[in-house]
Amino acid sequence: MSDAAIVALPIDAVVADHGTPPLRPIAAVSLVGLDVADPENIEPICVTVDPALLFVDPSYQRSIGERGLKQIRRIVEAWDWNKFKPPACSYAEHDGQTVLKVFDGQHTAIAAASHPEITEIPVMIHEAKETAAQAAAFVGQNTNRLGVTPLQLHQAALVAGDEDALTVAQVCDRAGVRILRFSTKNFTAGDTVAINVINGLVDKRGAMKARIILEVLVKAGMAPVVAPQIKAVEALLTDPEYCNDITPENLTAAIAGSWLVDHDDAKQLQLAHKWPFWRALAIHWFRNTKKSRPAAGRIA
Structure with missing residues (x-):
């Protein structure tokens, strides 16, 4: 076959002869149903x-x-x-x-x-x-990128003035929780790197309920405050199966100063019943908490 004949063939046929998939051109997708705004800022x-x-x-x-x-x-x-x-x-x-x-x-x-x-x-x-605009750009460029931690994204969102990040920071501040900028081996009571779980907690339960849940762990001296603890306390103070029988104050008293023992006992429950660790921890803490009638203002 001559060169001229090859050029005359459709590109799909030429590619197919070599066993390679044809190139896929960049093409616009349908915008039906989208409310397309003008691009923000100018092109870089x-x-x-x-x-x-x-x-x-x-x-x-x-x-x-x-x-x-x-x-x-x-x-x-x-x-x-x-x-x-x-x-x-x-x-x-x-x-x-x-x-x-x-x-x-x-x-x-x-x-x-x-x-x-x-x-x-x-x-x-x-x-x-402005620094806030730069921080917002950092969040936008790194939200779905591996290697950029949720803690970094949260800090950048704070600098950018993101409303959700500011709400989470306010909830943590009022509860006595300190969101670290990076993980460390030396924690004090109230320190946490569990920003994703806290974000979800505030989004699901609201600022006031999230503060009460986090405050239980801070007052109990948890160092650091970790995701399974947050999920366990959330379940105990919101699930109808548990929340009508205990108060945040009694729960704090039950878990203060016994984390290592509670951790090991919850691990045994987890293995025995194949539960998630946070659920095993919640049940263990519930068993150890003094029961009472619902108190006014408690999470229900």
């Missing part, structure tokens, strides 16, 4: 900069830890422009000067600044001059 621009001249805002991005440092070293060691994604940046004022702040891609930027053969990298500059 791509420029080339010295990575050592970029900055990171610690108000919504954590410092590089040991894990992050290992990641940076891996990037430097096996630098591949085909795997490169331009960091997302925005202009900001700092100490009277206009600088570029990285709100997504700081590991890439640091790796580039560390690489002995790289002096410039392309970056995408977005219109987000």
Whole structure:
């Protein structure tokens, strides 16, 4: 077959001859039923900069830890422009000067600044001059990305002024819960990294009920406050099977100072009945809590 004959054939036929699926063109999807608004902000621009001249805002991005440092070293060691994604940046004022702040891609930027053969990298500059706008952009770019923790996203959402994040922070503050910015080995009473469970609790139960539930664990001295504990107390103070027989005060008294024993006993229940750990913990705590008639103002 001549070259001319090959060119004349439809592309699907040419591809099929080689046993490879045809290319799929980018095509618009149906917008039926959508209320399409004008795009927010303006499209970003791509420029080339010295990575050592970029900055990171610690108000919504954590410092590089040991894990992050290992990641940076891996990037430097096996630098591949085909795997490169331009960091997302925005202009900001700092100490009277206009600088570029990285709100997504700081590991890439640091790796580039560390690489002995790289002096410039392309970056995408977005219109987000204020810190809150930059933090909101960070949340938007990282919500579904692996490696960015829920704690980082919560902190960024707070800086961005997200209403739900602010409500969760207020609930925790009033309950005495301190949401950590990253996990640690040294906890004090009320510390927690269980932000996803707390988000769900506030969303499902409302601010007041969520505060009462969390307050039980803080007053009981839990360090840290962990997800199974939150779920167990939620069940005890909201499930009709339990909540009419106990008060938050009696529950606090029953669980204070006995976490290690309670944990082991709940583990035994879990294994014996194949229950989720939080349910086994709830039943164990219920058995140990002084029973009383419903009190005014208690969660029902």
